[in-house]
Amino acid sequence: MSVFNSVNNHCLGKILELTETNDVVASDDIYDTQGVKLWAKGGKISASLQERLASRKLRTPLELTLEVENGITTGDVADDCQKVILSNPVMCHLANNKAALAALSHLRMVRLPSALKLLLAAAYENRRTHEYLHELHTIALCAGFAAYARLSAMDTELLLSAALLHDLGVLYVNPELLEPSRRLTAREWASVAVHPRVSHMVALEIGKLRDEVGMGIGQHHERLDGSGYPFMLTKEKISPIGSILAAADAMAAIIERGGEGAAYQATLAIKLIPEEFNPVLKAYICTSLRDLVSAASCGDQPCYEQTRDVVEKLDQVEQKVAELLQGAAGKVHELLAMAGNICHNVRKALRATGVDFLLQSYAPGGEGAFCGEVYHIVHEAGWRLRNISRTLQLRADALALDEQAMLAPLIAILESPPAA
Ligand SMILES: [Fe+2]
Ligand SMILES: [Fe+2]
Structure with a gap:
């Protein structure tokens, strides 16, 4: 059963x-x-x-x-993907070429069993939702990538099938938890973060799809450096479809918001921590968006305080992780090592981009230097720290009470609001 x-x-x-x-x-x-x-x-x-x-x-x-009856078809989705490619200047650079549009046409050939047609319609029959827009961007990015990497017809079809179905698990999540403005508790986050696993089960048990498609779907929020969810898999355990889909999904989430700076933000997000994403997809994004990225697209949001807060938090987290690692064993040790690894990568990124140096050499009145590119780097770094907390909370339920208590002070630092 x-x-x-x-x-x-x-x-x-x-x-x-x-x-x-x-x-x-x-x-x-x-x-x-x-x-x-x-x-x-x-x-x-x-x-x-x-x-x-x-x-x-x-x-x-x-x-x-x-x-x-008469639910949304893969042909409808392919048509809407084309519209997204033609109407969004960033997507146009990524996928408005003959090879990408030919790759997209493979989606029309995907034959879905009636149970998946039903779920697809339940998720996307209303095509005015941001979930559908996200779906289209993810598929279009995968089509562009398939053309860039010259994937075979079979691999293209498998990748686009996975992109099409990757978020069906969201249907099984309480919709109230998906409100973008809602700040989730640890327990609520756990029930949202399980959706890739549910999508995987839907693909295998309901859709009877090939295992490589199901596996790729289940890995669409994992990261090659082990900082993703729900299983914190590292690159040896992530399948080719999983690693492509994970990067395409993350890029789609930035690009679908639109705006002038989207190309710059996507390029920065994919290369800031070199260990996170599929390197071929990274090359595809950076090469395709080269002409759109300019210093002007960074914007000029001031961010001295955010920079100071993120770097202070990083200092505290690194210190606490080092302290806790001394007495840790088993699963807790594994989690702390993961947290330490992410901190290490964030620190490296802040050094490589000069943000660390900028803060150390700050003199009163020098806030003007904290804008443009710095804002986006600090924003991305802040996200990585937030994800450590989410991952720790997600895994804490499976730990013994004394192990949970050991992680509590680290989670408290990560969740603490910025100093006034
Ligand atoms: Fe997802
Ligand atoms: Fe997604």
């Missing part, structure tokens, strides 16, 4: 939302595990399904017994 034999209410909610625009029908009789028939084959799905299913376990996962 799989986890999908229990109905996920958030996913069911999205399917019921879909019935407002499309017919969703039972492709088979729906039974619970006691043999009680809950819905007849051919019956249109309506809100009353939710009551009938209440806390029952099903003989067959719900996703496999429903189908959507």
Whole structure:
């Protein structure tokens, strides 16, 4: 029996939302595990399904017994990707060429089983959401990369299938937790951070897709240096599709926001910590966006205080990690080593870009030097520190209480607000 034999209410909610625009029908009789028939084959799905299913376990996962009529197709997605490529100047530099558009056409050839068509429609039938925009940017970036790296037709199709389905696990997350303005507690973050794992399970158990596609999907938030989630995998354990998708997903998140500085920010984010991302994708981004990146696109946000706060926090975290490592063993040692490694990479980036030096040589009245490129470097560095805290909290649940207590002061430093 799989986890999908229990109905996920958030996913069911999205399917019921879909019935407002499309017919969703039972492709088979729906039974619970006691043999009680809950819905007849051919019956249109309506809100009353939710009551009938209440806390029952099903003989067959719900996703496999429903189908959507006239839902969004891979052809629709490919058309919308083309529109994104042509309308966003950054995407235009990345993918408006014959080879990339030909690579994108492989998406039209992807044949999805009806359960995945249903989930795709539940996630993206409403095409005015930022989730759909993110989806399009991720796929378009993968198509551009496939052309740049001259991937074979088969590899291109597998990569684009993974890009298409990578965030379906989000359907199973409480939508309230996805509000961009919401600051998540550790427990809430854990239920969001599990979505790549859920997407992986959907691909394998519901979609019956090839394992390399499922694995790549499950790794789309991992980082080659082990600083990603949910499993903190390092490069030896991350598949080729996983490493490409992870970098494309991160770049998509920057580029989809648009704005003049997006090309600069994407280029900076992908190369700031050289150990994080797939090097071929890094070359693709940096080479393709070369002409768009100029000093002017850095903006001029002042950031002396943020710089000082981030560097002070980095100092404190490094010190605390070194102190805790002395008495640590097993899983806690592994987590602290990961935190120390990220700090080391952030420190290296601050040195390589001159930010460390700028702060050390600061003299009163010199705040004017803290703007432009420095702002973006410090912003990226701050994100890496925040991610250490998220990862530690994500893993803390699996630790013994005394091990959790050992990590608590480190998490407290990472979560502390900047000095007034
Ligand atoms: Fe994701
Ligand atoms: Fe994503």
